[in-house]
Amino acid sequence: MDRTSKQYAVVDSPYGPLTLVATGGTLSGLYMTGQRHRPAEEAFGERVAATEAPFPAVVAQLAAYFAGDLKDFDLPLRLEGTEFQRGVWDQLTRIPYGETWSYGELAAKLGKPNASRAVGLANGKNPVGIIVPCHRVIGASGSMTGYGGGVERKVRLLEFESGRTGTVVAAPEGLF
Secondary structure (H helix, E strand, C coil), rough: CCCCCCEEECCCCCCCCCEEEECCCEEEEEEECCCCCCCCCHHHEEEEECCCCCCHHHHHHHHHHHHCCCCCCCCCECCCCCHHHHHHHHHHHCCCCCCEEEEHHHHHHHHCCCHHHHHHHHCCCECCCCCHHHHHEEECCCCCCCCCCHHHHHHHHHHHHCCCCCCCCCCCCCCC
């Protein structure tokens, strides 16, 4: 497969359909329905079955995550963005499951304590939601500030990870 060819698959999840995008055979996107900064579908390339590489590994880890059995994803990613954006996205993967950081904390960890607004903008353009957990970033006061996938989804993901939902969300049929 050529390094720039794109393919995508759509899978069900407890948070609505997820569009998985691969560039050159590596996961480069995970988008929710109605997500802000979601590229046009034409940019995703050819639609394929979720059983085609690299999607089975992604689907298996998402199913384990939604079942409450996986806390840290271990997938090769191809994240395309500016150096600053990639730095923010790398820090997002360091936020422990079930925990949150504020935009200011994230900026401080990047060595740019006054860049919380820029961190928020980069966070919002994260191309691989859930796996790169941008939902774990909140306002300094603990407020549920904007989320590309919608604040309601953000709250549900945080409640799920913290165990406050009372039950583990089962992976829907067809996710495998």
